[in-house]
Structure formats: C-alpha cells, structure tokens
Amino acid sequence: MIKVLIVDDESWTRDIIKAFGEWEKLGMEIVGEAEDGQEALRKTEELQPDIIITDMRMPGTDGVQLLQLLQEQYPQIKTIVISGYDYFQYAKHALRYKAMDYLLKPVDPKELDSALSNCKNSIESAQTERSVFTLDLDISYLLAAYKQLLKTHFNELNKEGITATLIQMQNELEHNGITKPAMLEQVVQELLLLLKELKIANSQDSEGLHAPFGQETVESSTNTVSFLIYHYAATIDQLTQQRKFKNKLNLDEVRLYMDKHYTESVTLDQLARAFFVSKEYLSKMFKQEYGRNVTDYLLHLRMVKAKEWLLDESIPIKAIAEMAGYEDITYFYRVFKKHFGVAPGEMRKNGEV
Known part of the structure; x- marks a missing residue:
C-alpha cells in the first residue's frame, strides 16, 4: 500500500x-x-x-x-x-x-x-522511467499555476489576460531551459487539453482541436506561445459571437453556467456581462423562464448541495459552508435556516436530510 x-x-x-x-x-x-x-x-x-x-x-x-x-x-x-x-x-x-x-x-x-x-x-x-518522467513533471509543475490563471481569464472572456499569461509563461519556459521541441510539444498538448475542457464546459464543439506535432509550431517557445494565443483567442471570439449576436438570449446556457459555477462568487452583474445583456433583462427573462430570479436560483443550488453534503457526518458543517461558497459560517447558518426552516446542525442531528 x-x-x-x-x-x-x-x-x-x-x-x-x-x-x-x-x-x-x-x-x-x-x-x-x-x-x-x-x-x-x-x-x-x-x-x-x-x-x-x-x-x-x-x-x-x-x-x-x-x-x-x-x-x-x-x-x-x-x-x-x-x-x-x-x-x-x-x-x-x-x-x-x-x-x-x-x-x-x-x-x-x-x-x-x-x-x-x-x-x-x-x-x-x-x-x-525516472529521468524522462522527472523532465515531464518539471514541465507540468511549471504549467500548473498558469493553467489556473488561464481558466480565470477564459471565463471572463478576457483575451488580454490570456495573452499576458501566456507571454509570462513563455519567459519562464525560456528561463528554465524548456525550449526543445519535445518539451514544447508537451506544453502544447497540456494547454490544448485545458482549452478542450473549457470548450466542453461552455457547450462548444471541441472535436477539431488537436495538438500539432509539426516542427514549425514547436521549433521555438515564441512559435508555441503564438499558436496557443491564436487558439485561445479564437475560442473566446467564437464564444463571444455565440453569446453576443444571438437573436435570443439562451437561458439554458445561463442556467448551465450557474449549475457549474454556483460555488464561486457568481453575481447578476457578472452573468449579464458574460452573456452581453443588461442585468435587468437577464433577471426578467430568467425569472419568467424558471420561476425564480438569478440570486434565488443560485441560493437554491447551494442549499440543495449543502443538504446533500450533510448526509456525510464526517464532513464538518464549517467545511460544507465553504464548499457551498460561504466563507462566513454564521451567514451560512442564517441562510440555511431561512431556506429549510431548520439549522444545518439540527437537520443532521434529527436525521432529516
């Protein structure tokens, strides 16, 4: 073991x-x-x-x-x-x-x-495979923090942030001697895999996205980063076009986005900017379609999940509050009790979950 x-x-x-x-x-x-x-x-x-x-x-x-x-x-x-x-x-x-x-x-x-x-x-x-594997891990170590930044910028449709992050990554690749084609191929593969995950999470087709193994793309870190900037920017442009120029706001996409990001600090303002509509229009249409406003829907998602986590008595209630997106446990208790009519501790103790 x-x-x-x-x-x-x-x-x-x-x-x-x-x-x-x-x-x-x-x-x-x-x-x-x-x-x-x-x-x-x-x-x-x-x-x-x-x-x-x-x-x-x-x-x-x-x-x-x-x-x-x-x-x-x-x-x-x-x-x-x-x-x-x-x-x-x-x-x-x-x-x-x-x-x-x-x-x-x-x-x-x-x-x-x-x-x-x-x-x-x-x-x-x-x-x-110690020597080869260590080399691969070193590249993965370096990429990990940049992946987190790329996710954040992508969800904000921030092409400038994507570009700045990839250029910063390029400087560190060069500083660490990660410039050989075999090394840069791994960089391309890992960051295209991340892009594929982001495309799928935003209901985009990712079938045509493949990692190239041609010498031109990986002959230098500059070529590699230019290639990645192009694909990330093109994907953001495509997503922007889908959201901005639809004849009708796709509320299912909005709801799906909330279903996947409800533990984060999602707000009506952020959603309105991401889907290129006014917050008043989004709020009105969402409530008309689903019978509750955006804030109430997010609250419902968090409370349902928190109630589900209460089934596992090994998870402290403080941890459940944080996993549901509430840093202030006192506020979580107040919201939970208002939603279900009973405090989380009482619900767990009485076996009501």
Whole structure:
C-alpha cells in the first residue's frame, strides 16, 4: 500500500481529505496526521510516507518551509499542496519544491483523487522511467499555476489576460531551459487539453482541436506561445459571437453556467456581462423562464448541495459552508435556516436530510 501523511493545523480539513480520498481504490492508506511542519517532519522520519498532503499556512514551520525541507531530506516523497488562498506566490513555491499538484480549499473530491492518482503513477513509474518522467513533471509543475490563471481569464472572456499569461509563461519556459521541441510539444498538448475542457464546459464543439506535432509550431517557445494565443483567442471570439449576436438570449446556457459555477462568487452583474445583456433583462427573462430570479436560483443550488453534503457526518458543517461558497459560517447558518426552516446542525442531528 502507498502510505499517505496529512498535514494541516485544522482538524476538519484533515477530516475532509480523509473522507474525500478514494484510498482503497487507489491502493493507499493514511498512516498519520500532523498539525504543523515540525510534527510532519518527525512523523515522516517515523512513518516513511510515500505521499504528503500539506496546507501552506500553518503556525511554526509552515508549508513553504516544510516543502523545502522535504525536498532537501526526502526528495523521493510526492507532495500535494492544499491552500485556502489563491495566491500565485504560493503556487510558485509549490512548483519550486516540486509538489505534484496545488489544490484550493474547499477541496474538490475529483481534483484530490486526480492528484493522488498522479502521485501513484509517478511512484510506480519512477523505477523504470525516472529521468524522462522527472523532465515531464518539471514541465507540468511549471504549467500548473498558469493553467489556473488561464481558466480565470477564459471565463471572463478576457483575451488580454490570456495573452499576458501566456507571454509570462513563455519567459519562464525560456528561463528554465524548456525550449526543445519535445518539451514544447508537451506544453502544447497540456494547454490544448485545458482549452478542450473549457470548450466542453461552455457547450462548444471541441472535436477539431488537436495538438500539432509539426516542427514549425514547436521549433521555438515564441512559435508555441503564438499558436496557443491564436487558439485561445479564437475560442473566446467564437464564444463571444455565440453569446453576443444571438437573436435570443439562451437561458439554458445561463442556467448551465450557474449549475457549474454556483460555488464561486457568481453575481447578476457578472452573468449579464458574460452573456452581453443588461442585468435587468437577464433577471426578467430568467425569472419568467424558471420561476425564480438569478440570486434565488443560485441560493437554491447551494442549499440543495449543502443538504446533500450533510448526509456525510464526517464532513464538518464549517467545511460544507465553504464548499457551498460561504466563507462566513454564521451567514451560512442564517441562510440555511431561512431556506429549510431548520439549522444545518439540527437537520443532521434529527436525521432529516
């Protein structure tokens, strides 16, 4: 079995990770927990874990220091970073010390299991393909933070942000010596795969999107980035055209977007800008079609999901609030009780879920 150590100063976060991971299916077992970096180092020496999942902000020895010490003393251990803060600097630290993945709280079960699966693949492949695999991982490490920025800019239909991010990425590729055609092919493949995911999430056809292996595209980082800028910009233009110049607002697309992004800070203003209509018109048409306004629909989605999560008693209510998009747990309690007529704790205790 692959041994896993969980490091976080908040017990409820550790509980969420334990609840969400498909440990048995992945052939893994949790051998220990630690509340800070110093305790993690002691348990690493004692338990010899294969994977360490760590928070970044902890008292005493924090995640950044822990990653550095692990890289120096136990370079074979695979690490996954989990942070409650979407700070690019944190992601840079994670990449510098070769973390396998960088996940944001609240933890998404699919992302966690995907990161664990990547660790497993890395561990199993290290013996036979160590040199090549390490090179591939280094490229993936570098791309991870840029992927997060590209997602954000794409959802905002921000071509300028996309371009600036890819140019920044190009500078770092060159700084790290990632300029050979084989390396740049991986960059193209990974970022086109991300673009395909974004197209599918926005109900666009992605069948014609293929990674090229021609020498011209990958003969330099400039060519590679120009190619990616073209495809990302063209996709945003296509999506803009679909939304902006339709004879009629497609409310199903609006609803689908809300269904996929309800845990984020989605507002009526943002939706109106993304679909090129006034917020008054969007609000009126949405309520006419679905019987409730945009705000009430988002609230309904969050409450239904929160009620579903209450079924799992291993998930703390504070974590459920964050996963449903509420940082203020007091406000979550108030909204939940108003929606269902009973507080979440009472609902769980009485078995009403």
